[in-house]
Each structure stands twice: as structure tokens, then as C-alpha cells.
Amino acid sequence: MPDWLGVCVLLSLLLSVLTAAACVLYSGLLSDITVLTGSAPIKKITFAYKFTQGSYRACGPLLNESHRIGPKLSSIGVFYDDPKTVPGPQCRCAIGSILSEGENKADEELLKRYETSGFNVYSFPEVTHVVTTSLPHRTFFSILLRVWRVYPRLGLYIKERRLCAHPFLEIYRGDQIQFMAPLARQGDFYVPEARQVERRHSEQEESHSDTDVSGADSNSEYSSGSGVLLSDSRETSPAGSLVHSVEDGDREYRGRSSRGTSLKELDAELARRRESEEREAGLREDSVQKSPEVPTQQWLGVVGGEE
Missing domain, CATH: 1.20.5 (Single alpha-helices involved in coiled-coils or other helix-helix interfaces)
Incomplete structure (x- = not known):
């Protein structure tokens, strides 16, 4: 009896491993990743989003929240920072759903539902030149594979060709995850909150720079107005001669x-x-x-x- 129990446990473990492997393969583990420079996979879009700053691992709940409001809409994620060079708490992203594309108009009822739930609305223009690729979106593992397989390819492609491509957009449409990084009009793809964070960082850097400069001037031996050594002006003053005489x-x-x-x-x-x-x-x-x-x-x- 114990021998049969051990065999059953072993078979169960083996079956679980095979099932997981098959699921990973089906999710796109061996899918061909072809990076191209060409037209964008989307046209001009209007989308509802929530902006967040922090580790990109926390984006899942926002995707789920957006999908629950509009289950038939395509989801979108806009990632502004490279987590390899920017600390996790400072990484910026906008997560939401595409309300309309091209000349189509957004559904007013859906728009109100998103706004009631705290989502903002913004539009991206259509661009003709982007770096793009895609990955099958079949299971939860597909989302994990995009980090291990897609972004290293995208980064290498951009680096080898010395391109300026940012930010990175992910569009979840049907059974595909489409990736794109615009090569022009990049500033139009930054939502207002992302710009405000960047502007705040720039102001802080300028403030630190001004403080350093003023500190250096206060300790300098030179007068900021005349450029004359302060020590020389003190030595040649009449008061100085009087003190020496006394x-x-x-x-x-x-x-x-x-x-x-x-x-x-x-x-x-x-x-x-x-x-x-x-x-x-x-x-x-x-x-x-x-x-x-x-x-x-x-x-x-x-x-x-x-x-």
C-alpha cells in the first residue's frame, strides 16, 4: 500500500510539472519575437487611466480594476522609466483602458463610469514611426514572459541602432500584447501627472545647484560685486593702518x-x-x-x- 501511495504522489508531481511546462510554452515561451521599426499598431486614441508612481509589479491591480469597468475594451499600460536605472519608488506609469481609437467616439456611459471611479482621460496622437513587437497573451504567464523576453530584445534593438524611443506602451488586445515606443512626438505620450513629477524633480535639482553655488560664493575670498580680494581691501583700509599704529x-x-x-x-x-x-x-x-x-x-x- 505505501508503495502505491508513493507512486501516486510521484505521478502527480510529474503531471503538475508537465502541465506547468505546457502552460508556459503555450503562453509564448518559444514564440518568435520580431522587433521592427514601422507604423504604430494603434491610431490616435483616447483612454482612461490612473497614474501611479512605484514598482511596476503593483500595476496588476490597476489593470484588473480598469478591465472590470470596461471588460470589452483594450487595456493599455504606459511605462516612463527604466526600472534598471530608476529606483522602484520613482518609476512612473499610467494604466487604463482605450475608450476610442481613430475617429471613433468614446461611449459616454463608460466614460462617466471611469471618471466616477477616479480615472482621468487623455489622448495620444497617431505616429508613423515606432519601435514595435508583439507577444501572445494567452495566460497569466504571458505577462511574466514579456519582462524576460520582450524588453531585453527591445532594449538591444534600440541600443544597436542608436534610436531615441520612449516611453514604452503595452496594448492588451485580444490574444496579443502589442508593444511600441514612439520615435517622434515623445512628449505627447506623457500624461500630465508624469510631466509634473519630472518638472518637480528638475526644480529640486536646480534648487540644490543654486544652494551649492551660493554656498561656494559665501566662502570665497572674492567679492561677488567687484572681483577684488577681500583680504586685500582690508589690508589697505585706513582703519587697518590706525590699528597697526596703536x-x-x-x-x-x-x-x-x-x-x-x-x-x-x-x-x-x-x-x-x-x-x-x-x-x-x-x-x-x-x-x-x-x-x-x-x-x-x-x-x-x-x-x-x-x-
Whole structure:
């Protein structure tokens, strides 16, 4: 009996593995992925969407919510960032359903239902040049395979040909997932919320840049107005000369005091110096008045303006 139980368990495991393998194969594991540059798989569209920022793994509930409101509509996902280079919490995407395509008009009742559920409405233009490919959409595993099989091919194709293609759109239509990245008018494929996030990031970067520059200026030795070294302007100021004079006199006084010279002796010496300077000034004045080479009338004539 135990032997039969073990065989049954083994057979069940083997059958489960084979079933899973068949399901993965059916989902598109071996499907041919052909990347092309050509016309878009969709025309001008109007779609209802919800914008979200975070890991792309959380997009599934939004797809399901959108599909429940309009089960007959094609679903769409617009992915703005590369999760390999942008942190998960900063990745932006818009998920929703296509309300109309080309010249067709959206169903008013469906439009109101989406708006009541918190969806916004936006339109993408028709473009003639995109990078595009497709993958079968048959089971849940098809959505997983798109990450492992499709995006590496798309990335390699764009890199080898040095193309500028963004953002990446996924259109779930029937049993196909269609992928496209526009090669022109890329800005028209950014919903307003994605632009606002990008603008906010740009403003933050500019703010950080301005802060760095102002900090550098405040620590600089140069004046922002004149370009003159602040240290030079301080050294040549009259206040600086006055400070140096006082400090020199103070050092001289302290030096003499340290050698034991009394205050009375210093005052007497200063008086003698003053008398000596006055006598020298008087002698110079007398010599000028008595000099025959510089007559007094000539000086007066020059001052008075007479010749």
C-alpha cells in the first residue's frame, strides 16, 4: 500500500510539472519575437487611466480594476522609466483602458463610469514611426514572459541602432500584447501627472545647484560685486593702518615698561622729543625766509595769481 501511495504522489508531481511546462510554452515561451521599426499598431486614441508612481509589479491591480469597468475594451499600460536605472519608488506609469481609437467616439456611459471611479482621460496622437513587437497573451504567464523576453530584445534593438524611443506602451488586445515606443512626438505620450513629477524633480535639482553655488560664493575670498580680494581691501583700509599704529605704540610701551622704565621718565623723554622737533621746525622756517633763491614776493605772487 505505501508503495502505491508513493507512486501516486510521484505521478502527480510529474503531471503538475508537465502541465506547468505546457502552460508556459503555450503562453509564448518559444514564440518568435520580431522587433521592427514601422507604423504604430494603434491610431490616435483616447483612454482612461490612473497614474501611479512605484514598482511596476503593483500595476496588476490597476489593470484588473480598469478591465472590470470596461471588460470589452483594450487595456493599455504606459511605462516612463527604466526600472534598471530608476529606483522602484520613482518609476512612473499610467494604466487604463482605450475608450476610442481613430475617429471613433468614446461611449459616454463608460466614460462617466471611469471618471466616477477616479480615472482621468487623455489622448495620444497617431505616429508613423515606432519601435514595435508583439507577444501572445494567452495566460497569466504571458505577462511574466514579456519582462524576460520582450524588453531585453527591445532594449538591444534600440541600443544597436542608436534610436531615441520612449516611453514604452503595452496594448492588451485580444490574444496579443502589442508593444511600441514612439520615435517622434515623445512628449505627447506623457500624461500630465508624469510631466509634473519630472518638472518637480528638475526644480529640486536646480534648487540644490543654486544652494551649492551660493554656498561656494559665501566662502570665497572674492567679492561677488567687484572681483577684488577681500583680504586685500582690508589690508589697505585706513582703519587697518590706525590699528597697526596703536598696536605698535602699545608694544613699545609694554617693552619699555618690562625693562623697568617709570612713567615719569617716559613723560620726560616725550617732552624732550617734542622740544627738539619744535626747534628743528623753527630752524627750517628761518632758513626758508632768509634764502635768496626763493624770494618771499615770488611765493606771494604765485598764490595771488600775479606774475
